[in-house]
Structures are given as C-alpha cells and as structure tokens.
Amino acid sequence: MASGASTKEPAAAPAATAVPDPKMPPPEKPADVRRRSYVILSFWLIVLLLGLPIWWMTTTIYRANLPLDGMIDWADGKACRPVFPLQISIQADALQPQEAQHLVRLIQHAIDDLNDFSGHHLRLQLAPKDDRRIVQKDNPELALTVRLKAGEATTASLDPHSAALDITYPSNAIPSPTSTSSPLATYIANELRSTFSEEQSIISYLLSTSSMSSDVRPQSLTPTDLAELDKRMTRSLRYAATYHLTFSLFADGSTPNTWDIEEAVEKYMRPLLDVLSPIHNFTVDTQLQLYATPGVQSQVLHKEDLASFINAAEWPLSPSIGGAPTVNFVIFAGNQTIALGDSESSAETSQSWLIPQWGTVYLLSLPDATSHVSSNILRQPMLTFGGHLLTLLGTPQAGSLPLRLSALTRIRSADLLLRSSSTLGSLARLSRSLPSISIPRTVADGVATSMYHLERACSNLGGLEGLMHARIAEEEAERAFFEKSMVGQLYFPDEHKVAVYLPLLGPVGVPLVLGLIKELKQWSKKRKEKAKEAREKKQQ
Structure with a gap:
C-alpha cells in the first residue's frame, strides 16, 4: 500500500440515552393517611347512619295492618250465614190452649219438611189471647200474623192492609192431640211457603249471583225465573239511605203554567213516603218548564220511541243533590199516548212508562187552554209515581204493603x-297481590268499622237494626276500597323508581365506592407488607 494512504477507523456507536427513573411522590405521612381514612369513614357513616334512615322513613310506603284472614272469611261466607229468622204469630182464639199448641207444633213440622231454602227460618209462636198488643210490642218486627177462624171450608187470604194471613177452617179439621200430621197444618204450611216464595226467590238470586260462597242452600231457579229476577234487579235502584225525588211538569206551550204539586205530594205521596221512612229517607223538589220540546213529536208513541222521548239536552232535569240518588218523576202535558200493540191502529194505549234506575214519565192529556193543574188532576199521576217508586226500590210485588216492606227490609x-263482604274480600286480595300499595290508617279504620257492623248485621238479620248495620258496613267498605291515597299507588312500577333514583345515586355513589375500594386496597397492601416483614424478622 502507498505510504501516503491513511487507514480510517470505524466511527463509534452513539451512546444509549439513559431513561430517568419516574419521580415518585413523597411518601405520605401517617397523619395524612389516617386523615384520609377518617374522611372516607365519616362519609360512609353519614350515609349509613343518617342518609339511609332518612331515605327509608321518607320513601317507605305506609301499610296499615289489615285483618286479611278475617276479610277473606267474610268474602267466602265463613264468618256469617245469611239466615233470616222470621217470627210468625198464630192467633187461634177459638181453640183450646192444648189444641192450639199442638196445631202450632204440627205446622212447624210441616214447614220444616217443606222448606227447601235454608236462608229462611220460619219460627211459629202462639199469640196470647188476653192482649195481642203485648205480642206486637215484644216483637215490633213480626214478619206475619196468621189469624185462624172457624168457617165452613178451608180458605186463605192475605189482608190487603196489614201483614196478616186470614185462614178459615171447618170444625172437623182440628187435629186430635195424638195425631202426628194434619191436612190443616200442611195447608197452612203451604200457604206460608207461598207467601214468602217471592222473597225467597230474590234472596236466592242474590246468593247465586254473589261471589260470596255461603253454605246457605239457595232455591233452584229456572232460567225463566233467573231472567225475570235479573230484569227486576237491573231495573231497581241501588240501595241508598236517602233518595231525592224530583217532580217536573213540562209543557210544549205556554199552558199549563201553574200546578198544585205541593198539595198533591202531601195528599197522595206523603203517606207512602212515611211508610217507607224506616227504610229510606226522601227529599222532594219540584219544577215547571214551559215550551219544552220532547225528543219525539208523534202523537202515538211506540216502544222504540220511548227511549228518545226525554230531551235531556234541553230539559233541566235535576242532578243528584248532596250525593243522594235522584228519582225523576216527569209529567208531560200534551196529547201523546203510548201504543201497547204493535200496530198504529191498536186501541190499547197507556199514559206512562218506567225508565229503569231513573224514574217515570207520565203523559197528561189536558183540555185546550188549561192553565192550572189541580191536585185532583194530579191524583192518577201521583198514584202511578207511587207504584213505580216501589218498583224502583226493589219492593216485592205480592202481598200487602206492610208485608212487602218487611220483605224489602230483608232483601x-x-x-x-x-x-x-265481597268488597272486603276484593280489598284483601288487592293488598296481597300488590305489596307496594299504600294502605293508610283510614283504610284500616274503615275495614274495622265495616267488620264490626257486619257482625252486628249478621246477628240481627231480618229487622231494621240489621239493615242499619248492613248499610253502615257497606258504606265503610266502599270508602275503604276507593281510598284516593291508596288508588294513586296502583300504577307505580319499579322501573319508574329506578329511573328516579339512578341519576341521583350515580354521581354520589361512584366517588364513595371508588374511595372505599382504594382505601381497602391500601389497607390490604399494608397488611401484607407488615406480614412479610414479620416473617423476615422471624427467619433472621
């Protein structure tokens, strides 16, 4: 190689850059660690000891204790058997005491053999001869009096003015003291059974259509009887302690413009209202309306026209006043009549018709230019209103008025x-099926009051006292079931609660939970380090 050439050495690799260690925070002082732990602990103590109790007390739904088992027993018919003891007095003045007592025993045996309805217990008693007023005083709610009189043949007839059954018998019909049966006793038993047959049918219908399963054996009713009873019960008004009667006179012109309604009510309606006063109270008002146009203008009204005759849009018919149901009695002064036949040429007509659960309309034909309606003209409309009022109240149709009203009390x-009882059972089942429903104290008080009066009513069935207790029990049960503060909680689902609480618990709960978890990790780490140090010292 040439001497001038120089040899180049490879360049050295650049030195690696040293990564500095991350700067660790200074170690916490033990006082700071304890302070942080105390802060977290104080938050959790406030939440657990103060926040949760306040939340629980302010959001817990109050549920008063209800006697659910007792309410179900009433609904199932286990707490009471609806049995009506009917006291029947036998007046046999022409018989010797021994003969009369023996005849009463035979009649009682015959009734027990014929009775196919366990809801009626006909209890016979012999009336004393000395003073019959004592019997009426001791038994103010006597169901019937049987008056036995000697005659030529065996006959029976109901007194049209009192709750009495008159029976005549020949002298040879009296049973001997040693006889175990008697045609006369069987005849009287059949007449008594026939007298109360309509009442038995209505009560049997009520038992068969009620949800209350009672061991009282109802009568066997034919489909025709059921249809007729269903029609009658649908037509009658719901029971109320007070009814408001409104008497209205409507005229299609300027006459008549005056009427003696107050005198007519006092003369023809007041006696009936006074008789009904132990069962119902009545308030009365009147009104007169001129130039009232009916909904149907034809002179002869047919069955299909009756439903649209009332012009409810223009006629000022009084609504219910003070919570009492209103019974409307309307007199329309015009020349209309009601055709009872199917053809317009039918000569059979009527002047009034009954509207179920509403009242009566009477078509009053007056001479032209009649400006005043006297009480004598109002006699027939008022008598019609009285009969229809009894029908609307659900009064039986057979027998004298006192006997019908006595049966109405029991019905x-x-x-x-x-x-x-059915309402109490529904409330009990509702309470069990909805655990989150509110049950205020007023509901529990109403249930207790209702059950108390139900017990009193069950022990006094058949009289006015039992009717009074049954009415109070029904009012209290209805008031408890339809309590406003309880009904408002029926449709409050759990999803709605989650939607309300989640936005509040999220921002508050996350920091608390994370802080607690971090503190628990630190505590666990320190505990492990202390355990490790302890093992190392032990090994040394």
Whole structure:
C-alpha cells in the first residue's frame, strides 16, 4: 500500500440515552393517611347512619295492618250465614190452649219438611189471647200474623192492609192431640211457603249471583225465573239511605203554567213516603218548564220511541243533590199516548212508562187552554209515581204493603251484606297481590268499622237494626276500597323508581365506592407488607 494512504477507523456507536427513573411522590405521612381514612369513614357513616334512615322513613310506603284472614272469611261466607229468622204469630182464639199448641207444633213440622231454602227460618209462636198488643210490642218486627177462624171450608187470604194471613177452617179439621200430621197444618204450611216464595226467590238470586260462597242452600231457579229476577234487579235502584225525588211538569206551550204539586205530594205521596221512612229517607223538589220540546213529536208513541222521548239536552232535569240518588218523576202535558200493540191502529194505549234506575214519565192529556193543574188532576199521576217508586226500590210485588216492606227490609239487608263482604274480600286480595300499595290508617279504620257492623248485621238479620248495620258496613267498605291515597299507588312500577333514583345515586355513589375500594386496597397492601416483614424478622 502507498505510504501516503491513511487507514480510517470505524466511527463509534452513539451512546444509549439513559431513561430517568419516574419521580415518585413523597411518601405520605401517617397523619395524612389516617386523615384520609377518617374522611372516607365519616362519609360512609353519614350515609349509613343518617342518609339511609332518612331515605327509608321518607320513601317507605305506609301499610296499615289489615285483618286479611278475617276479610277473606267474610268474602267466602265463613264468618256469617245469611239466615233470616222470621217470627210468625198464630192467633187461634177459638181453640183450646192444648189444641192450639199442638196445631202450632204440627205446622212447624210441616214447614220444616217443606222448606227447601235454608236462608229462611220460619219460627211459629202462639199469640196470647188476653192482649195481642203485648205480642206486637215484644216483637215490633213480626214478619206475619196468621189469624185462624172457624168457617165452613178451608180458605186463605192475605189482608190487603196489614201483614196478616186470614185462614178459615171447618170444625172437623182440628187435629186430635195424638195425631202426628194434619191436612190443616200442611195447608197452612203451604200457604206460608207461598207467601214468602217471592222473597225467597230474590234472596236466592242474590246468593247465586254473589261471589260470596255461603253454605246457605239457595232455591233452584229456572232460567225463566233467573231472567225475570235479573230484569227486576237491573231495573231497581241501588240501595241508598236517602233518595231525592224530583217532580217536573213540562209543557210544549205556554199552558199549563201553574200546578198544585205541593198539595198533591202531601195528599197522595206523603203517606207512602212515611211508610217507607224506616227504610229510606226522601227529599222532594219540584219544577215547571214551559215550551219544552220532547225528543219525539208523534202523537202515538211506540216502544222504540220511548227511549228518545226525554230531551235531556234541553230539559233541566235535576242532578243528584248532596250525593243522594235522584228519582225523576216527569209529567208531560200534551196529547201523546203510548201504543201497547204493535200496530198504529191498536186501541190499547197507556199514559206512562218506567225508565229503569231513573224514574217515570207520565203523559197528561189536558183540555185546550188549561192553565192550572189541580191536585185532583194530579191524583192518577201521583198514584202511578207511587207504584213505580216501589218498583224502583226493589219492593216485592205480592202481598200487602206492610208485608212487602218487611220483605224489602230483608232483601236489602242481604244485598248490602253480600256487597260489603265481597268488597272486603276484593280489598284483601288487592293488598296481597300488590305489596307496594299504600294502605293508610283510614283504610284500616274503615275495614274495622265495616267488620264490626257486619257482625252486628249478621246477628240481627231480618229487622231494621240489621239493615242499619248492613248499610253502615257497606258504606265503610266502599270508602275503604276507593281510598284516593291508596288508588294513586296502583300504577307505580319499579322501573319508574329506578329511573328516579339512578341519576341521583350515580354521581354520589361512584366517588364513595371508588374511595372505599382504594382505601381497602391500601389497607390490604399494608397488611401484607407488615406480614412479610414479620416473617423476615422471624427467619433472621
């Protein structure tokens, strides 16, 4: 090689750049660690000891204790058997005491053999001869009085003015003291059974259509009887302690413009209202409306026209006042009539018709230019209104008025007893099926009051006292079931609660939970280090 050439040495590789160690934070002082732990602990103590109790007390749904088992027993018919003891007095003045007592025993045996409805217990008692007023005083709610009189043949007839059954018998019909049966006793038993047959059918219908499963054996009703009873019960008004009666006179012109309605009500309606006063109270108002146009203008009204005759859009019909149901009695002064036949040429007509659960309309034909309607003209409309009022109240159709009202008392007692028991059962099942529903103290008080009066009503069935307790029980049960503060909680799903609480618990709960987790990790780490140091010292 040439001497002038120089040899180049390879360049050295650049030295690697040293990575500095990350700067660690200064170690925490033990006081700072304890302070942080105390802060986290204080937050959690506030949440657990103060926040959660306040949240629990302010958001917990109050549920008063209800006697659910007792309510279900009432609904299932286990707490009460709706049985009506009917006291029947036998007046046999022409018989000797021994003969009369023996005849009463035979009649009682015959009734027990014929009775196919366990809801009625007909209990016979012999009326004393000395003073019959004592019997009425001791038994103010006597169902029926049977008056036995000697005659030529065996006959029976109901007194049209009192709750009495008159029976005549021949002298040879009296059973001997040693006889175990008697045609006369069987005849009287059949008449008593026939007298109360309509009432038995209505109560059997109520029992068969109620959800209350009672061991009272109802009568076997034919489909025709069921249809007729269903129509009758649908037509009658729901029971109320007070009804408001509105008497209205509507005229299609300027006359008539005056009427003696107050006198007519006092003369023809007041006696009936006074008789009904132990069962219902009534308030009365009247009104007169001129130039009232009916919904149907034809002179002869047919069955299909009756539904649209009432012009509810223009006629000022009084609504319910003070919570009492209103019964409307409307008199329309015009020349319309109601055709009872199918053809327009039918000569058979009527002047009134009953509207179920509403009232009555009466078509009053007056001479032209009649400006005043006297109480004598209103006699027939008022008598019609009285009969229709009894129908709307659900009064039985057979028998005298006192006997029908006595039966109405028992029918209404059974209806109210069944309805209140069914309501209590529905409330109990609702409470069990919805654990989150609110049950205020007023509901528990209402249930307790209802059950108390149900017990009183069950022990006094058949009289006015039992009807009064059954009415109070039904009112309290309805008020408890439809409590406003309880019904408002029926449709409050759990998803809605989550949607309300999640936006609040998220921002508050995440820092608390993460801080607690970090603190627990630090505590666990320190514990492991202390355990390691302890093992090393032990090994040395």
